Each structure stands twice: as C-alpha cells, then as structure tokens.
Amino acid sequence: MSWIFGTPEKKETPQASSNKLGFDTNQISDISSILNSNTLDPTKLHPLAGLDKDIEYLDLDEEKLTSLEGADNGLLPSRGWTDDLCYGAGTVYVLGLGLGGLRGFNEGLKNLPQGRVDPVTNQVRPVPFKLKLNTVLNQITKFGPHMGNNAGVLAIMYNLIDASLDNFRNKHDDLNSLAAGFLSGALFRSSRGLKPMGYSAGAMTLVAAAWCGFKRVIN
Amino acid sequence: MSTPEADHSRDPCPIVILSDFGGAFSMGVIGGCVWHGIKGFRNSPYGERRIGAISAIKARAPVVGGNFGVWGGLFSFYDCSIKAVRKREDAWNAILAGFCVGGSLAIRGGPRHTFNSAVTCACVLAVFEGVGMMFQRYMAWANKPVAMPLPEQAAPAPLGA
Numbered sequence: 001m002s003w004i005f006g007t008p009e010k011k012e013t014p015q016a017s018s019n020k021l022g023f024d025t026n027q028i029s030d031i032s033s034i035l036n037s038n039t040l041d042p043t044k045l046h047p048l049a050g051l052d053k054d055i056e057y058l059d060l061d062e063e064k065l066t067s068l069e070g071a072d073n074g075l076l077p078s079r080g081w082t083d084d085l086c087y088g089a090g091t092v093y094v095l096g097l098g099l100g101g102l103r104g105f106n107e108g109l110k111n112l113p114q115g116r117v118d119p120v121t122n123q124v125r126p127v128p129f130k131l132k133l134n135t136v137l138n139q140i141t142k143f144g145p146h147m148g149n150n151a152g153v154l155a156i157m158y159n160l161i162d163a164s165l166d167n168f169r170n171k172h173d174d175l176n177s178l179a180a181g182f183l184s185g186a187l188f189r190s191s192r193g194l195k196p197m198g199y200s201a202g203a204m205t206l207v208a209a210a211w212c213g214f215k216r217v218i219n
Numbered sequence: 220m221s222t223p224e225a226d227h228s229r230d231p232c233p234i235v236i237l238s239d240f241g242g243a244f245s246m247g248v249i250g251g252c253v254w255h256g257i258k259g260f261r262n263s264p265y266g267e268r269r270i271g272a273i274s275a276i277k278a279r280a281p282v283v284g285g286n287f288g289v290w291g292g293l294f295s296f297y298d299c300s301i302k303a304v305r306k307r308e309d310a311w312n313a314i315l316a317g318f319c320v321g322g323s324l325a326i327r328g329g330p331r332h333t334f335n336s337a338v339t340c341a342c343v344l345a346v347f348e349g350v351g352m353m354f355q356r357y358m359a360w361a362n363k364p365v366a367m368p369l370p371e372q373a374a375p376a377p378l379g380a
Binding site: 076083085086087088089090091093094137145148149150152153155156191 | 234236237238239240241242244245248249273274277280281282284285288289292327
C-alpha cells in the first residue's frame with residue numbers, strides 16, 4: 001500500500017566496505033591488486049544484481065521491516081503500521097463477513113417461505129426453488145455486510161489507535177493493545193450513551209486481550 | 220508487456236488478497252467519513268449540523284468502506300487466480316479480473332445485467348491499464364538514455380578570424 005501512504009523512511013546502515021566488496025578498500029594500492037586477489041566475489045558486487053539468490057520470493061529488504069520494539073506479531077512480517085492496518089482490517093472484515101453470512105444463511109433457512117394451501121384442490125402448493133434461494137441470499141446479504149462492516153470499522157479504529165500509541169511510546173506491548181481496544185470500543189459506541197460505551201469498551205478490551213494471548217501462544 | 224522482476228512493494232499472491240481487502244476497506248471508510256461528514260453537515264438544518272454529520276458518517280461510511288473493500292478484495296482474488304492460471308503478468312490480467320469482479324457483483328441482477336456490468340468494469344480497467352502504460356512510456360521517454368558526447372573536436376574558428 002506504499003502508493004497510498006508513501007514509502008516508509010529508509011535508513012541506510014553504513015556497512016564496512018570490506019563486507020560488501022570482498023576486499024578492504026584501505027589496503028588497495030592499484031587495480032591489479034584488486035583483480036588478482038582471490039577474495040573478489042562477483043556475487044557481492046551489487047546487491048541489486050541478485051546473483052547470490054537462486055529464487056526470487058518476497059524481498060522485504062527493499063522496504064525495511066518495522067524496527068519498533070515488540071511489533072513482530074509472529075504471523076506475518078510487517079513493514080509498519082500501514083501493513084498492520086491493511087492486514088488487520090482485511091482479516092477482521094473477511095471474518096466478519098463470513099460469520100455474518102453464516103448467520104444470515106441460518107436465518108434464511110429458518111424463515112423460508114411456506115407453501116400455501118390451494119383453496120380449490122386443498123393441496124399445498126410447493127414454493128419454487130428460486131424463491132427459497134432468494135430468501136436465503138437476501139438474509140446473507142443483510143447480515144454479512146452488516147457484521148463485516150462493524151467488525152472492519154472496529155479493526156481500523158483499533159489499529160489506528162494502536163499505531164499512534166506505539167509511535168508515542170516507541171514500543172509495542174500488551175498494554176498498548178489493551179488501551180487501543182478500550183479506546184476503540186468506547187469510540188465505537190460513543191454516540192449511544194455511557195452504558196453501551198462501557199459494554200463495548202469492555203468487550204473490545206477482552207478481544208484485544210485474546211489477541212495478545214493468541215500471539216503469545218503462537219510464538 | 221511483461222515485467223521481468225516481481226513487484227516488491229506488494230506481498231506475494233495468496234496473502235495479498237487480505238491486505239487488499241483491508242486497504243480498500245480502510246480507504247473506503249476514511250474517504251466515506253470525509254464525504255458523508257461534509258454531506259451530512261451541509262444537508263442538516265442549522266443547529267443540528269454537527270450531529271447530522273456524525274449520524275451520516277455512522278450510517279454511511281462503513282457501507283462505502285464495505286463496497287470499496289469487497290470490490291478491491293474480489294479484484295485481488297481474481298487477479299491472483301488469473302495470474303496463477305495464466306502464469307504471466309500483463310494488462311490482460313487486470314482486465315479479465317475487472318470483468319470477473321463486475322460480473323460477480325452484479326450476479327443477482329440476471330444474466331443480461333451481469334454481462335453488461337462485467338463488460339463495463341472490464342472497459343474501465345482497460346482504460347486504467349492503458350493510461351498506466353501511456354504514462355510508463357512517457358516516463359521512459361523522458362528518462363531515455365543519452366548518447367555519449369562526441370569526442371572533443373576542433374573548436375570552431377571564431378568569427379572573423
């Protein structure tokens with residue numbers, strides 16, 4: 001997502017030239033001493049040439065991984081808060097969409113249209129399949145996006161607040177997660193009065209605690 | 220047009236779908252906050268403008284985010300699938316993915332509507348890709364390699380000499 005938020009600031013780490021080139025620049029007297037030395041390794045000449053790699057996969061060195069203390073979640077490498085935001089919101093949104101869709105599927109099956117009794121022949125007219133399918137799909141599209149949107153918005157707020165706290169304190173720990181959960185839960189229901197705010201803040205704190213615990217178990 | 224190297228600013232394929240879902244959803248929610256905040260503010264009577272903006276944001280911004288998110292995520296999903304099948308990366312991937320997204324999102328409107336949406340979406344994506352390619356050509360032309368300067372020639376004789 002670097003094209004939206006801009007690439008994170010790259011910090012060059014000064015490397016010893018001997019490390020990079022295979023010889024020490026301080027001990028050079030002329031060209032022939034470089035060319036005749038056995039230490040010269042062409043694969044070390046330029047990292048962009050990629051001569052030392054046989055397969056090109058995800059080269060995260062190009063955009064440095066986050067150097068924030070404790071920011072590694074053990075699941076995915078992260079290049080900073082934008083990665084956390086995108087993956088966090090995306091995962092939670094898709095999960096919410098799926099769970100809500102399942103609930104809608106269930107509701108749709110419960111509320112299937114019943115066949116009417118024909119007043120003339122006194123037999124039950126079967127409901128066409130298309131009508132049943134429509135009912136189920138309507139319920140899925142009613143519950144799925146609703147739950148997905150709410151969960152996704154919560155995840156965005158959590159990640160934004162968490163990233164702000166991380167930047168403010170210069171480290172990431174469980175306390176930041178819990179605080180971010182509390183604040184995002186409170187903000188989510190902030191227009192409904194104090195009591196719903198408290199419930200939502202408590203629930204989000206619990207969710208944040210569960211996420212911290214899950215990370216501990218994974219690592 | 221094939222790209223010789225992978226694009227390192229994006230993650231590898233199956234996992235990038237989640238990132239695109241989240242990125243598009245966040246973009247939609249944040250943009251929706253601004254858009255519907257202003258709209259709700261302007262459409263409310265005096266004295267209720269702030270609360271009007273807040274309720275408009277609450278009601279509509281997540282929906283905008285959801286629409287964006289589903290579009291972006293589905294596009295990424297189809298893009299990855301098409302890449303996996305075709306084993307190449309070119310502009311047709313995006314166009315085909317756009318066709319599939321347009322069709323999928325309109326699938327409940329009947330075959331005619333589905334097809335029309337799919338073609339519209341594919342055309343939009345084709346325009347995007349075309350503009351992108353033109354831009355790329357232009358940038359490449361602006362940075363074209365410059366010929367080495369000719370070796371030093373005899374300086375032209377000064378006028379009147």
